[in-house]
Amino acid sequence: MKRWFYNPVLASSLKTRMRGWRTAAAVTAYLGVMLFIAYVFFKISFANEVMHYLSVSANRSVGLRVYMLLAVLQFALILLVTPAQTAGVISSEREMQTLDLLLCTKMSPFSIIIGKLLSSLAFILLLVISSIPLFSLVFLFGGIAPEDVAMLFLFYIITAFAVGSIGIFYSALFKRTVVSTVVSYVTIFFLGIVSIILGVYMMSLHYSQLPRPSDYYVPFVFYINPTIGLSDLLYRQAGVTAPNPYYGILALLFGVGWSSGSPQGWFQRLPLWVANSIVMSGIAVLLLCASAWIIKPYKRFRRRS
Amino acid sequence: MLVVRDLVKKYGDFLAVDHLNMEVERGQIFGFIGPNGAGKTTTMKIIATLLAPTSGQVVVDGIDVFKEPIKAREKIGYMPDFFGVYDNLKVMEYLNFYGSAYGIEYHKRRRIAEELLELVDLSDKRDAYVDTLSRGMKQRLCLARCLIHNPELLILDEPASGMDPRARAEIKAILKELKRMGKTILISSHILPEMAEICDNVGIIDRGKLVVQGSVEQIMQRMTGRTAVRIRVLRDMDRAISLLKEQPMVTGVIEEDQELEVACRGGDEDLWQLLRTLVSSDVPVVSFRKMEGNLEQIFMEVTSDEEVVL
Numbered sequence: 001m002k003r004w005f006y007n008p009v010l011a012s013s014l015k016t017r018m019r020g021w022r023t024a025a026a027v028t029a030y031l032g033v034m035l036f037i038a039y040v041f042f043k044i045s046f047a048n049e050v051m052h053y054l055s056v057s058a059n060r061s062v063g064l065r066v067y068m069l070l071a072v073l074q075f076a077l078i079l080l081v082t083p084a085q086t087a088g089v090i091s092s093e094r095e096m097q098t099l100d101l102l103l104c105t106k107m108s109p110f111s112i113i114i115g116k117l118l119s120s121l122a123f124i125l126l127l128v129i130s131s132i133p134l135f136s137l138v139f140l141f142g143g144i145a146p147e148d149v150a151m152l153f154l155f156y157i158i159t160a161f162a163v164g165s166i167g168i169f170y171s172a173l174f175k176r177t178v179v180s181t182v183v184s185y186v187t188i189f190f191l192g193i194v195s196i197i198l199g200v201y202m203m204s205l206h207y208s209q210l211p212r213p214s215d216y217y218v219p220f221v222f223y224i225n226p227t228i229g230l231s232d233l234l235y236r237q238a239g240v241t242a243p244n245p246y247y248g249i250l251a252l253l254f255g256v257g258w259s260s261g262s263p264q265g266w267f268q269r270l271p272l273w274v275a276n277s278i279v280m281s282g283i284a285v286l287l288l289c290a291s292a293w294i295i296k297p298y299k300r301f302r303r304r305s
Numbered sequence: 306m307l308v309v310r311d312l313v314k315k316y317g318d319f320l321a322v323d324h325l326n327m328e329v330e331r332g333q334i335f336g337f338i339g340p341n342g343a344g345k346t347t348t349m350k351i352i353a354t355l356l357a358p359t360s361g362q363v364v365v366d367g368i369d370v371f372k373e374p375i376k377a378r379e380k381i382g383y384m385p386d387f388f389g390v391y392d393n394l395k396v397m398e399y400l401n402f403y404g405s406a407y408g409i410e411y412h413k414r415r416r417i418a419e420e421l422l423e424l425v426d427l428s429d430k431r432d433a434y435v436d437t438l439s440r441g442m443k444q445r446l447c448l449a450r451c452l453i454h455n456p457e458l459l460i461l462d463e464p465a466s467g468m469d470p471r472a473r474a475e476i477k478a479i480l481k482e483l484k485r486m487g488k489t490i491l492i493s494s495h496i497l498p499e500m501a502e503i504c505d506n507v508g509i510i511d512r513g514k515l516v517v518q519g520s521v522e523q524i525m526q527r528m529t530g531r532t533a534v535r536i537r538v539l540r541d542m543d544r545a546i547s548l549l550k551e552q553p554m555v556t557g558v559i560e561e562d563q564e565l566e567v568a569c570r571g572g573d574e575d576l577w578q579l580l581r582t583l584v585s586s587d588v589p590v591v592s593f594r595k596m597e598g599n600l601e602q603i604f605m606e607v608t609s610d611e612e613v614v615l
Contacts, residue, residue, distance in 0.1 A: 006405070008402060008405035008406045009406075011402075011405065012391075012394070012398070012402040012405075015398070016391065016392070016393040016394055016398075017393075019393050020393065093389075096389040096390065096391070097385060097387045097388075097389040098389035098390075098391065100350070100353075100355050100383070100385055101383075101385070101389065101403070101450070102406060103355055104353055104354060104355055104378055104381070104383050105378065105403065105406035105407050105454075106375060106378060106379070106406065106407050106408045106454075107406050297354060297355045297356060297357060297374070298354075298357045298371065298374060299357065
């Protein structure tokens with residue numbers, strides 16, 4: 001049982017990564033940036049609000065806003081840091097010619113992939129966990145419960161897992177780290193930005209049909225967009241019951257009304273961020289299996305002659 | 306211990322390994338010799354379960370490596386021709402890491418690692434970072450790594466390449482010790498005289514084909530009466546090559562570094578005839594010398610167009 005949990009790649013990477021000053025410096029820099037931005041934001045907002053209202057609700061709204069800011073900031077950093085952490089793990093093993101050495105041990109390709117992913121995610125997790133005290137500041141103002149922060153962090157981990165899997169997949173697919181890093185960022189850009197435009201376009205096409213449909217329609221690209229999931233989660237936590245703000249903003253821009261009708265089936269009834277997490281996790285698992293298949297020396301449908 | 310039957314590896318239309326057959330007895334050191342790109346590394350990678358062949362069979366200690374690669378890996382220790390290092394890893398941790406990847410218990414692998422470091426004479430470097438070691442030391446560490454799971458067959462791809470004579474002598478001494486311990490070793494190299502010294506059997510591979518296979522003595526006997534000469538000409542290299550190829554005693558010509566390596570039959574009388582032909586045809590010969598060495602001669606012979614059957 002103990003062997004089952006033990007992954008040599010993970011154990012070794014954790015040890016070497018934490019060695020030296022680099023990781024400590026990276027965590028310090030990360031928290032420093034977050035703290036600085038939160039402080040400036042807090043200072044400006046609090047001064048304005050207190051001057052004008054001097055009330056408990058002002059405190060609450062400042063707390064909520066600082067929380068939202070930190071949540072979005074941390075999320076953006078995860079999206080930016082994770083590909084850099086994962087997009088080189090397999091290709092650099094190939095470049096250093098150590099992948100063959102790993103493959104001829106008793107470790108399966110899948111456990112090599114998982115070990116590599118977890119060791120990269122461990123760093124992200126360290127960043128996220130070290131930011132907990134910073135997030136706790138918002139509890140001073142109220143409006144946000146510890147469960148909300150826990151849920152947010154769960155979403156962070158799922159996102160890092162999904163984005164990390166994309167990085168690993170490209171790293172296994174492409175021989176060179178530079179190529180896999182660039183393609184990973186392009187994919188993240190597509191998932192985060194292009195998919196919204198595509199989704200809104202799909203909605204506008206759907207609802208422009210005649211006679212006008214009145215069903216509940218969420219374009220599938222919204223399920224693979226982690227930013228949609230985050231905004232859904234944050235607005236739920238802020239107690240805003242209106243549909244996802246993306247729909248609202250983009251409805252203004254593109255003249256698209258948001259989904260009408262009521263959700264059908266269990267999947268549509270799920271909160272959007274949960275559905276989003278499920279779809280992203282599913283894709284991540286598929287990508288990890290594909291990565292393991294790519295690095296496997298003997299492919300199953302190998303040609304025999 | 307190792308049987309390779311009718312091994313073929315194709316990359317598109319290119320035949321990297323061409324119906325290769327070989328056999329290595331238990332406890333033997335088998336030298337795999339061939340020019341660059343002859344298919345040595347491809348064959349070794351296939352045996353080490355890292356590359357799927359197009360067809361053929363490889364059996365290691367009774368285990369078909371394509372049917373049961375995981376079981377076969379326990380029997381095989383593979384050392385590639387390039388030493389990959391992880392940053393930030395110490396010598397002991399390096400061995401410990403690969404030991405754990407082979408599923409060896411923590412205490413056991415620590416003990417094995419200590420023993421192996423002693424074998425490769427790196428005990429005093431156990432806490433040094435791997436990337437600070439010299440090339441020779443890294444190579445020895447790599448050798449220790451492929452021994453961590455106590456394999457019976459060692460596949461060493463050019464273990465002495467790019468090393469100074471002292472480091473090569475150290476590797477050779479370790480290989481002799483491993484042979485004494487009963488390991489079977491398949492070793493590739495292009496440093497031919499050294500192979501003759503440590504190998505029981507050699508196989509010469511050229512363009513994916515194993516053209517000669519047998520004991521060093523056997524091959525030497527077969528080759529008696531054959532010579533190789535190195536000729537330098539001032540100009541007219543192409544004319545010299547075509548002239549040499551026309552001569553009945555010449556069996557192979559290779560152009561290398563502005564010099565010609567010529568394999569020919571016969572003794573000194575024939576060499577004199579050859580030189581006379583060149584000079585009388587106005588080929589500006591500036592140097593003409595008989596090549597010393599033994600396996601090099603054979604190598605020259607068999608990597609020419611003619612196939613040698615022993």
